[in-house]
Amino acid sequence: MIGFATLENSGFLFNIYIGILLAGLIGIVIISERLKPYLSALVVLLISFITSVLAIKGISSNGLEFFIPGGSFIGDIPLRIDALSAWFMLIINLTVTTGVLYGIGYLRAYKPIKSVITLHWVLLVLFQSSMLWVCMVQNSIAFLIAWEIMSLSSLFLVLFDHTDSKVIKAGINYMVQMHLSVAFLTVAFIWVYFKTGTFDFKGIGTYFGSNANLWLFVVFFLGFGLKAGFMGLHSWLPHAHPAAPSHVSGIMSGVIVKMGIYGIFRVITFLKADYILLGEIVLTFSVLTGLFGIMNAAVHRDFKKMLAYCTIENIGIIGIGIGVGLIGLGRGQNVLIFLGFGGALLHVLNHSLFKSLLFYSAGSVYQQTHTRDMNQLGGLIKKMPQTALLFLIGALAIGGIPPFNGFISEFLIYSGLLAGIQSVDIAQTTLMVVSVAGMSIIGGISVFAFTKTFGTIFLGSARTELHHEPREVSNIMLVPQYLIVLVMLSIAFFSGYFIDVILTILNGVFNVNMEVENIDFLRYSLVLQHISLYSFLFFAGIGLLFFIRRAITRKREITYNSTWGCGYTAPTSRMQYSGKSFTKPLSKLFNFVLIEKKNFNELKNNEIFPVSRKYSSSYLDFWEHWLINPAIKYLGLFIDLFKFFQNGRIQAYVLYGIVFILIVFIGTVFNLLH
Amino acid sequence: MLSLVLILIASFFFTGIIIRTKSISSGRKGPGIFQPVKDVWRLFKKGSVYSETTSFVFQIAPVIYFSSVVMAILVVPFGSTKGIISFDGDFIFFAYVLALGKFFSIISAMDTGSSFEGMGASREALYSMFAEPAFFILMGSFALLTGHTSFFEIFSTLHLGSYITYALGIMATFVLVMIAMIENSRMPIDDPKTHLELTMVHEVMILDNSGFDLGLILSTGYLKFAMYGTLIANLYIGELSLLYAIPAFFFIQFAFAVSVGIIESFMARYRMSHNPQFIFALSSVSLLIFLGVLLVLGKFV
Numbered sequence: 001m002i003g004f005a006t007l008e009n010s011g012f013l014f015n016i017y018i019g020i021l022l023a024g025l026i027g028i029v030i031i032s033e034r035l036k037p038y039l040s041a042l043v044v045l046l047i048s049f050i051t052s053v054l055a056i057k058g059i060s061s062n063g064l065e066f067f068i069p070g071g072s073f074i075g076d077i078p079l080r081i082d083a084l085s086a087w088f089m090l091i092i093n094l095t096v097t098t099g100v101l102y103g104i105g106y107l108r109a110y111k112p113i114k115s116v117i118t119l120h121w122v123l124l125v126l127f128q129s130s131m132l133w134v135c136m137v138q139n140s141i142a143f144l145i146a147w148e149i150m151s152l153s154s155l156f157l158v159l160f161d162h163t164d165s166k167v168i169k170a171g172i173n174y175m176v177q178m179h180l181s182v183a184f185l186t187v188a189f190i191w192v193y194f195k196t197g198t199f200d201f202k203g204i205g206t207y208f209g210s211n212a213n214l215w216l217f218v219v220f221f222l223g224f225g226l227k228a229g230f231m232g233l234h235s236w237l238p239h240a241h242p243a244a245p246s247h248v249s250g251i252m253s254g255v256i257v258k259m260g261i262y263g264i265f266r267v268i269t270f271l272k273a274d275y276i277l278l279g280e281i282v283l284t285f286s287v288l289t290g291l292f293g294i295m296n297a298a299v300h301r302d303f304k305k306m307l308a309y310c311t312i313e314n315i316g317i318i319g320i321g322i323g324v325g326l327i328g329l330g331r332g333q334n335v336l337i338f339l340g341f342g343g344a345l346l347h348v349l350n351h352s353l354f355k356s357l358l359f360y361s362a363g364s365v366y367q368q369t370h371t372r373d374m375n376q377l378g379g380l381i382k383k384m385p386q387t388a389l390l391f392l393i394g395a396l397a398i399g400g401i402p403p404f405n406g407f408i409s410e411f412l413i414y415s416g417l418l419a420g421i422q423s424v425d426i427a428q429t430t431l432m433v434v435s436v437a438g439m440s441i442i443g444g445i446s447v448f449a450f451t452k453t454f455g456t457i458f459l460g461s462a463r464t465e466l467h468h469e470p471r472e473v474s475n476i477m478l479v480p481q482y483l484i485v486l487v488m489l490s491i492a493f494f495s496g497y498f499i500d501v502i503l504t505i506l507n508g509v510f511n512v513n514m515e516v517e518n519i520d521f522l523r524y525s526l527v528l529q530h531i532s533l534y535s536f537l538f539f540a541g542i543g544l545l546f547f548i549r550r551a552i553t554r555k556r557e558i559t560y561n562s563t564w565g566c567g568y569t570a571p572t573s574r575m576q577y578s579g580k581s582f583t584k585p586l587s588k589l590f591n592f593v594l595i596e597k598k599n600f601n602e603l604k605n606n607e608i609f610p611v612s613r614k615y616s617s618s619y620l621d622f623w624e625h626w627l628i629n630p631a632i633k634y635l636g637l638f639i640d641l642f643k644f645f646q647n648g649r650i651q652a653y654v655l656y657g658i659v660f661i662l663i664v665f666i667g668t669v670f671n672l673l674h
Numbered sequence: 675m676l677s678l679v680l681i682l683i684a685s686f687f688f689t690g691i692i693i694r695t696k697s698i699s700s701g702r703k704g705p706g707i708f709q710p711v712k713d714v715w716r717l718f719k720k721g722s723v724y725s726e727t728t729s730f731v732f733q734i735a736p737v738i739y740f741s742s743v744v745m746a747i748l749v750v751p752f753g754s755t756k757g758i759i760s761f762d763g764d765f766i767f768f769a770y771v772l773a774l775g776k777f778f779s780i781i782s783a784m785d786t787g788s789s790f791e792g793m794g795a796s797r798e799a800l801y802s803m804f805a806e807p808a809f810f811i812l813m814g815s816f817a818l819l820t821g822h823t824s825f826f827e828i829f830s831t832l833h834l835g836s837y838i839t840y841a842l843g844i845m846a847t848f849v850l851v852m853i854a855m856i857e858n859s860r861m862p863i864d865d866p867k868t869h870l871e872l873t874m875v876h877e878v879m880i881l882d883n884s885g886f887d888l889g890l891i892l893s894t895g896y897l898k899f900a901m902y903g904t905l906i907a908n909l910y911i912g913e914l915s916l917l918y919a920i921p922a923f924f925f926i927q928f929a930f931a932v933s934v935g936i937i938e939s940f941m942a943r944y945r946m947s948h949n950p951q952f953i954f955a956l957s958s959v960s961l962l963i964f965l966g967v968l969l970v971l972g973k974f975v
Contacts (some may be wrong), residue, residue, distance in 0.1 A: 127847020206942045221764030337901055379787070381729045393733075401774045403765060414766045415873065421818045426973045433814045433964055437807035440769070447773055451780040451799055461727050462788030472953050527761045534745070538771070542734075542741045549737055554884050556751075557721030563786045564725070564881050577784070589950055 009065040014079070017050045020130055021276060028121050037104040040121040044100045044128055048093035053133050055086035055093075057304035059501065062508050070142060072146025077142045078200060084269065085135040088262045094134070094487070095352050096128040096252040097616060098480035102360050105249035105477035109367050120160055127153040127251070134259050135218040138201040140189035144182065147259075151178040154256055158244040177226055177236040184223030185263075186253035205270040210410045213274040221282075223492075230319065231289035234312045235624045237298075242372060242641060243307035246363020250356035253311045258348050261318055267342075268326065269509050275330030280431060283323025287438040292593065292622070294442050298449035299587045299594050299619050301579055302372045303362050306453055307355065310398065313442060314351045316412065320435060324416040326426065329510070337510060338521060339416030342502045345408035350397070350491065350497070354406060354483040357484045361387045364477055365457060370468035372418040374456045375578045383470045388458040390481045396489055397452035400443055403535040405491035408528060414439060415524065417581045446585065456579035463573055492535055495528045511584060587619070624625025677752035677904060680834050684927045685893075686711055693824035693930065695935025701711065712895060713890045724887030727787040734814045734875075736784030736887040740894045742775030748900050751826035753911035753919045765813045767870035768808065768825070772857075775894075776802055783879035790871040797946070801863060801875070802955040805856045811960035815842075815967045829908040842910040842966050845959060852956050854902035857894055861938040864948055873946065899934075903927040905918070 024043030026146065031039050057065045070077040081089070103124070107117070130153055133146035155178070159171045189199070196212065218544040226233045237257070241249040271278070281361025293312030300306045328336025364387045365380060366372055382387040397404035400411075417439070420432040439461035472478075491498055503521065565571045587594045600615040645656075690707035697704025724732065741895050749758040749768045759767075774797070780813055783795040817823045819839070820831045856863050859876030871878045880891050907926040911919045944952055 027951075063678040092812050128813060152912040287850065311817065325844070348805075379727070381731070388729075396774070396777065399773065399777065400770060401777060402772075403769050407770055410770075411763060411766055415763045418763060418814065418817050418823045420713055422813060422821060424802060426968065429818060429968070429973070430964075431813060436814045437811045440806040441803065443770070443773065444806040446802055447777050447780075451777055451784070451795065453820070455781050455784030455795070456790070459729065459731065459785040460792075523762065530761050531757070531767065534767070538741065538745050541745070542738055545741055546734060546737045549886060549890075552718070553722065556719075556885060560726050561722070562725060562729050563722055563788045565788070566881070571789065575789040576787045577789055579797065582796040585796060585947075585950070637720075 010057060010064045010081075010399070011068075012053055012169045013050055014066065014068075017047060017054075020046050020050070021055045021125070024125055025122055028125065029118055035118060037107065037115060040125055041100045041104060043125050043254075044096055047128060047132075048097050051089055053087040054081055054361065057081075058086035058089075058337050059083045059504055059508075062478045070139070072312060074139060074141050074199070077139045079136045079619060080201075081136055083508040084262075084265055086257065087501070087505055088135045089132055092128065092131045092255050093256065093353050095251055096124075096131075098356060098360075099254075100124060101480040102250070102363070102477050103245070104246060105474045106367060108474070111301050116160065116162070116167075119156065122317075123157050124248075124495060125154045127157060131259060133256060135262060140193065140199040140201070140203075141210065143201075144189065147185065148182060150259065151182070152254070154248070154270070156253055157248045157254075158240050160248070161243070164243075164525075167243040169586065170239040171593050173234045174240040175320040180365055181223050184208060184219055188219040188223060191216060191219070194361070201270070203267070204267065205272070208270050208272040208568055213271055214277065217267060217271065217278055218275075221264060222635045224260040224263035224267070225303045226260070228257050228264070228315050229312050230285060230315060231292045231312065232623050232627070234293070234315075235621060237311060238305050238621065241311070241359075242302055242304040246304075246359055246366060249307075250359035250363070253308065253353040253359055254356035257311060257315060258352060261315070261322075261344075261348055265345075268322070268329075271290075271326075271329075275325065275326050276428075278330075279323045279326030279330060281323075281349045281426070282326060283431060283435060286316045286319025286323055287303055287435050288316075289313075289319060290442045291438060291445075294449060295444045295586075295590055295593055296619070296621065298445055298452065300582045301369075301375050301618075303374045303453055304359070304372050304584055305365070306374075307358055310446075310449065311355060313399070313446065314347065315441065317439070318347050318351070319346075319617040320439065321347060321409075321413045321416065322421055322433075324413065328416075329419060333419075333422075334564075335419055335521075335524075336416055338503070338506060338517050339419060339512070339524070341506055342499070343412030345359075345405075345502050345505065346412060346491075346498060349586060350409050352489075353484050353488050354394045354397040357390060357481055357488075358398065360477070360481050360484075361391040361394065364473040365391075365470075367473065369466055371466075374453060376464045377457045378576065378659075379459065379461040380470060384458075385476055386472055388454075390460065390478075390485065392454055393485055393488070395454050395480045399446040401447075401451055402531070403435055403492060403539055405495075405625045407535075408491060408495045408531065410443070411438070411528075411531065419631050445586070448583075452579050452582045458581070461532055462631055463576065463578070481645065487616035493532045495532055496525055499525050504580075554594050593622050594620060595625055644654045675758055676755045676916075677750050677757050678747060680752060680923055681747050681897065681900045681904050684903060684924070685896040688899045688903065689748040689933050691897050692935040692938065694797055695932050696939050698940065699936065700766065703932055710892070714893045714896075717884075717889030718886055720885040722810075722887065723882075725786050725882050726882075727783045727890055728782075728882070730883075731778070732782050734741060735778040735785075735959075736883065736890040738778040739775040739782075740890045740897075742771050743894050743897050743901065745771045745913075747897060749825060750901060750904050751829060751908065752904065752923070753831055753908065753916070753974045754913055755916075756826045762823045762826045764826075765828075767810075769809060770901040773802075779879060779891075781953070782883075786882045788881065790878050791881055793872070794875050794972035795897065797864075797875045797949075799860070800857075801856050801949060801953055802865040805853050805956065808849055808956040809853055809951075809962045811957060811964055812846055815964040816846075819970065821966045829911070830910070830913060832846075836970065840901075840910075842963055842970070843860055845963050846909055847906050847968070849956055849959050849963070850902055850906050851933070852953075854899060854951055855934070855937075856953060857902070860934060861941055862952065868943075873943070899931075900927065903930045906930060 028036055028039055038331045065080045065403060068075040068080055071429040130146050130150035134150055137143045137146050151582030155171055155175050158174060159167060161167045192203050193199060194208045196206045230235045290313050293309050294314055297309035297313060299308045321340045325337050328340050369377060393523040397406040417432045417436045421429055423429050466531055587596060596617055597620050686709050688708040694704050713719045748758040749764045780795040780799050783791040787849050810922055820828050821830060822828050864875035866877055868874055883891055907923045911922055
């Protein structure tokens with residue numbers, strides 16, 4: 001790595017990267033089917049290595065910049081790798097690497113046709129590169145192209161199981177929403193172009209310097225927010241994640257939604273004014289996003305859908321950090337910038353780790369049981385102990401529970417909110433206190449949601465007879481998950497190193513001199529060191545107590561018997577508390593957000609004797625039910641008014657053509673169109 | 675260090691006093707004050723029965739539950755002496771460490787595959803979730819008032835400004851007492867003496883625990899009570915010298931235990947479906963404290 005890093009010319013490294021990418025793509029197509037997964041993994045690893053070297057150079061040298069020729073239309077495309085891009089690039093590389101390793105094992109269970117498998121691996125490699133480009137490219141047109149490649153490649157990765165109509169439907173939903181996102185971004189970039197005359201991202205800064213900041217930021221926020229899955233813009237997530245194969249959903253939830261966060265961060269770096277207002281908007285919106293996401297996560301029985309909603313919750317937490325940071329920029333308080341943006345950036349990394357871990361272990365469950373309905377499962381901890389342990393670690397970490405990494409970033413964000421309480425503005429004080437309360441509810445429901453999911457899937461005894469006995473998954477699927485756990489623990493116990501990197505990013509990107517108030521950062525990094533130490537002692541204490549317990553109880557008499565049935569002597573496994581019954585009190589309380597749809601036939605007056613009947617219930621998404629579906633319905637009704645154009649008569653279609661040509665002709669002659 | 679020792683001492687007699695109060699108010703003599711501790715000691719010496727359905731989660735959960743409360747106790751200060759652990763924002767650590775214990779006690783209940791224990795688990799998870807915002811708004815308000823974010827600094831500087839903060843302290847006492855009742859599954863929320871599994875919260879979760887594990891869980895409950903009692907005592911002790919602070923501490927713990935006993939004797943448990951509303955209403959008391967803090971700081975002008 002050092003050998004590379006001393007090379008002066010980063011463009012040279014970039015050329016090597018492009019070479020590997022092209023050779024890899026061709027190689028994956030022509031190589032024999034058995035070797036395709038391994039070659040793809042190799043290509044992903046090589047690309048990860050080279051681009052990570054570039055990224056590390058970007059962090060250490062305060063930003064790289066080079067240009068690649070983009071033809072006469074776009075001109076030279078600037079590639080800039082500053083610390084912000086680098087941070088996201090490293091996250092992408094880490095997640096895609098574990099994803100591709102896990103995917104090798106995961107896809108072994110499938111025996112689809114050859115072309116699908118080839119397409120899958122080609123797209124996976126392309127997917128990684130497109131995300132890397134999104135982080136590097138700083139020209140609007142090239143950025144949109146990379147963005148589009150990213151969306152389309154992930155779309156086709158989602159459509160892996162293309163014979164299932166539900167998957168196709170989820171794919172179309174995803175495609176439409178991603179193009180809405182592109183539409184917003186295009187509008188925003190064109191707006192900047194007309195005001196400043198440049199496609200370079202620097203133009204955004206020029207624009208913000210001389211115009212109102214609010215509205216352009218809102219348009220960008222809508223565009224990137226669709227990708228990130230902020231509330232109201234989120235409705236693709238709960239459909240696309242369950243439909244995709246698990247390693248793809250792990251990568252998508254781990255990093256593709258973070259590209260939206262990257263975009264928001266990138267726009268924030270160009271902002272010049274209105275920080276406080278924007279911060280308050282983002283903060284409020286994010287608290288609501290977090291609450292909405294985790295409430296929905298708590299009630300759903302499809303465990304991949306549950307994880308998708310949980311992603312929305314974590315986007316909310318990241319957004320809270322961003323809001324705090326923005327308010328810090330407005331107030332010129334570096335501590336707030338550090339705690340807010342720093343917490344958000346660290347949470348981006350943390351979430352990409354534990355969410356991909358959760359998706360992978362959930363995918364292992366799906367691979368073995370072929371169901372995503374947790375109420376059909378139970379007792380898997382005995383059949384798949386390692387997967388259960390990995391899921392448990394992920395669940396603890398995502399709840400922000402201390403010995404794990406989630407706590408570190410949530411602690412930073414909490415500290416940011418608490419530091420922000422001290423304000424002359426009473427509105428900000430109140431907002432911060434309410435946000436603290438909101439975060440605590442999010443944390444509480446998160447414990448609720450994950451105890452339910454873990455308990456229902458892995459604990460108790462099996463609720464239904466499965467087609468075949470589930471077994472522990474292969475090592476190639478377990479190793480990447482252990483790798484993730486290792487990185488997670490390193491963040492939990494050596495947080496100081498990561499905080500240093502984040503400080504470099506904030507110093508380089510936000511042009512705030514973080515050295516001035518050094519004493520504050522020192523204080524917080526000391527606190528984090530303490531937390532790491534205490535977490536470690538906590539672990540040790542638990543171990544010691546467990547050891548004592550073992551030593552004492554070894555001499556005692558131990559008997560095994562069936563679970564205490566409270567006097568009932570013929571229990572069956574169907575009588576266990578299910579996930580649905582676990583969350584019923586919560587969903588009843590929040591029935592104004594969590595809309596339950598029940599399907600059953602009402603009992604009639606004259607029906608005395610019981611016959612077999614069906615009952616099913618599911619939860620509808622609030623925004624989809626009240627906003628998106630009605631909007632689409634009325635749009636459809638409106639467009640139906642113009643149906644008479646499409647009447648199936650060729651003569652009429654020819655007439656339309658003639659009318660159009662005539663309009664163009666007359667328009668040109670009389671110069672009307674100009 | 676001092677707080678740890680004091681909490682340990684208080685936990686020895688706390689539950690005994692509650693039971694004694696209940697006995698006296700119902701016209702009985704009742705067991706000795708150290709009976710709960712003797713119960714735990716007896717349990718430690720007993721063998722165990724495990725359900726065949728359970729896994730390793732059931733074995734480690736009591737240990738983690740106990741350790742999490744001990745860890746939380748280490749954070750709690752005593753007047754002008756720090757807890758063993760003290761840093762900015764340590765009350766977040768406090769709340770989240772307790773959440774770890776709760777997480778494990780919930781999943782250990784689900785590990786038995788029982789139709790009743792999951793019910794208790796669901797309720798416990800729901801109620802403690804609702805109690806969180808009350809605690810965080812309370813601590814956030816005190817952070818605003820004092821300008822500090824660690825337990826020690828908040829409690830030791832709480833009353834430096836004016837005496838009106840004692841009024842806030844009384845409201846905070848109410849919130850903390852109620853949180854303690856929720857976290858320990860005591861009367862207005864849960865009836866520890868009920869005999870019907872359907873109406874239990876905490877008791878039904880530990881139906882299958884026995885022997886050493888049950889002893890650990892019970893002693894965790896005693897520690898938790900003493901811990902919240904210490905938080906309440908801290909609201910008043912402030913900068914008092916140890917000579918007065920320690921008797922004050924024991925008096926407050928005693929008063930707390932007696933009032934818990936009296937509440938349990940003269941109140942019925944709320945309807946299960948009304949519990950969440952009641953707990954959520956606690957947050958509004960916390961919001962009142964927040965408004966009070968804004969008034970004290972003169973932000974409303």
